[in-house]
Amino acid sequence: MSLKHGLLGLLNYGVMSGYELNKAFNASLGFFWQGQASQIYRELAAMERSGWLTSERVVQEDKPSKKLYALTEAGKKALAEWLADPDGGVAEALRVRSAFLMRVFFGGETPPVETIALIRAFRDESEKALRALGATSASVAEYAQTVPDENKIKYWRLVAKFGDGYYRAAVEWARKALAELEAKL
Amino acid sequence: MSLKHGLLGLLNYGVMSGYELNKAFNASLGFFWQGQASQIYRELAAMERSGWLTSERVVQEDKPSKKLYALTEAGKKALAEWLADPDGGVAEALRVRSAFLMRVFFGGETPPVETIALIRAFRDESEKALRALGATSASVAEYAQTVPDENKIKYWRLVAKFGDGYYRAAVEWARKALAELEAKL
DNA sequence: GTACTATATTCTACTTATTGAATATAGTAC
DNA sequence: GTACTATATTCAATAAGTAGAATATAGTAC
Numbered sequence: 001m002s003l004k005h006g007l008l009g010l011l012n013y014g015v016m017s018g019y020e021l022n023k024a025f026n027a028s029l030g031f032f033w034q035g036q037a038s039q040i041y042r043e044l045a046a047m048e049r050s051g052w053l054t055s056e057r058v059v060q061e062d063k064p065s066k067k068l069y070a071l072t073e074a075g076k077k078a079l080a081e082w083l084a085d086p087d088g089g090v091a092e093a094l095r096v097r098s099a100f101l102m103r104v105f106f107g108g109e110t111p112p113v114e115t116i117a118l119i120r121a122f123r124d125e126s127e128k129a130l131r132a133l134g135a136t137s138a139s140v141a142e143y144a145q146t147v148p149d150e151n152k153i154k155y156w157r158l159v160a161k162f163g164d165g166y167y168r169a170a171v172e173w174a175r176k177a178l179a180e181l182e183a184k185l
Numbered sequence: 186m187s188l189k190h191g192l193l194g195l196l197n198y199g200v201m202s203g204y205e206l207n208k209a210f211n212a213s214l215g216f217f218w219q220g221q222a223s224q225i226y227r228e229l230a231a232m233e234r235s236g237w238l239t240s241e242r243v244v245q246e247d248k249p250s251k252k253l254y255a256l257t258e259a260g261k262k263a264l265a266e267w268l269a270d271p272d273g274g275v276a277e278a279l280r281v282r283s284a285f286l287m288r289v290f291f292g293g294e295t296p297p298v299e300t301i302a303l304i305r306a307f308r309d310e311s312e313k314a315l316r317a318l319g320a321t322s323a324s325v326a327e328y329a330q331t332v333p334d335e336n337k338i339k340y341w342r343l344v345a346k347f348g349d350g351y352y353r354a355a356v357e358w359a360r361k362a363l364a365e366l367e368a369k370l
Numbered sequence: 371g372t373a374c375t376a377t378a379t380t381c382t383a384c385t386t387a388t389t390g391a392a393t394a395t396a397g398t399a400c
Numbered sequence: 401g402t403a404c405t406a407t408a409t410t411c412a413a414t415a416a417g418t419a420g421a422a423t424a425t426a427g428t429a430c
Binding site: 002005006009012028029031032033034079082083084085086087088089090091092093094095096097098099100101102103104105106107108109110114115117118121122125126129149151152154155156158159161162163165166167168169170172173176177180 | 187190191194197213214216217218219264267268269270271272273274275276277278279280281282283284285286287288289290291292293294295299300302303306307310311314334336337339340341343344346347348350351352353354355357358361362365
């Protein structure tokens with residue numbers, strides 16, 4: 001489970017509330033890990049019980065009170081151990097889990113137009129995702145100019161490039177698949 | 186949840202036991218959906234309770250008895266509805282969930298050699314997956330010659346091509362990432 | 371004053387997935 | 401006869417994720 005480690009990694013940059021963590025998570029790690037806000041709060045509570053975090057209630061004047069979480073030594077150790085794991089979820093990273101591909105697999109059981117419509121929707125979504133990622137990369141590049149911590153940003157860019165390659169492969173696949181299926185209509 | 190629909194789709198080709206379904210599932214749908222044998226048995230029991238399947242105990246002479254599952258009318262209807270769903274998990278299909286990418290994201294927190302080792306392992310796994318998929322495609326091509334149900338096989342090939350594109354993108358990304366990181370050592 | 375948005379957190383119910391052990395029969399290899 | 405593999409199914413414990421409601425404060429728009 002990596003939601004906890006993502007949260008540890010973000011808290012390593014500084015103290016944050018659950019609400020802030022949720023936003024930071026979606027903005028940075030959201031491309032390759034998604035979590036409901038409720039799950040993030042739940043994990044934070046569990047990690048505090050495990051002694052990885054401490055929390056401090058902060059009363060605000062113009063907004064509701066918030067709970068700031070901070071890493072403990074045990075939390076830093078847990079993060080360091082996860083970072084040092086030589087396996088690092090490599091095998092799992094190649095696994096695809098896609099109801100969409102399962103649907104395409106059974107395409108022979110439906111009229112071709114239905115599968116074509118589905119792949120068109122997939123192509124459109126892939127193109128949208130590619131454009132959205134371009135916007136994210138642009139904001140990273142902008143951020144890189146103001147806070148030139150090249151050591152961190154280098155890896156952020158690598159992850160964004162993975163997304164770029166993945167979405168491009170998806171778009172290309174969908175276009176070829178459609179060309180093939182539409183030709184036989 | 187698509188484990189059930191994958192099982193429905195396979196049972197639509199003919200009656201099978203949980204054991205046979207498990208093997209058939211891994212051999213065909215295994216690329217884009219993975220399930221433990223125990224979960225497959227559990228789903229089958231749940232689907233029988235839902236009235237989608239019936240089961241019949243078959244005593245075998247040289248092997249333990251098995252339970253053959255068959256689609257009911259309600260099961261066929263459930264499969265047809267899933268196949269006809271115009272959404273078909275398209276948005277979900279673009280979602281990436283990867284602890285590996287999260288680890289790369291935080292690469293700046295560790296010595297570069299560790300992240301390099303991790304990406305090398307990823308590259309090796311991706312190349313292995315690409316070769317394994319080539320073997321699968323070859324067996325599909327072979328199968329296509331003996332049972333030329335071109336209508337079904339067309340879609341199987343499409344799914345395999347998606348895997349091919351995905352793994353190629355992964356290998357290419359890893360190679361470029363390594364070239365970049367290794368140059369700065 | 372009504373609706374809406376943003377901030378901030380908690381909780382419940384449910385579903386889905388992982389892990390591994392337990393149980394049982396029969397054939398093959400050494 | 402011992403170990404191993406293949407066939408075949410079941411169960412229990414746990415972990416993780418989904419979905420959405422509930423609660424509360426404060427600012428903005430109309």
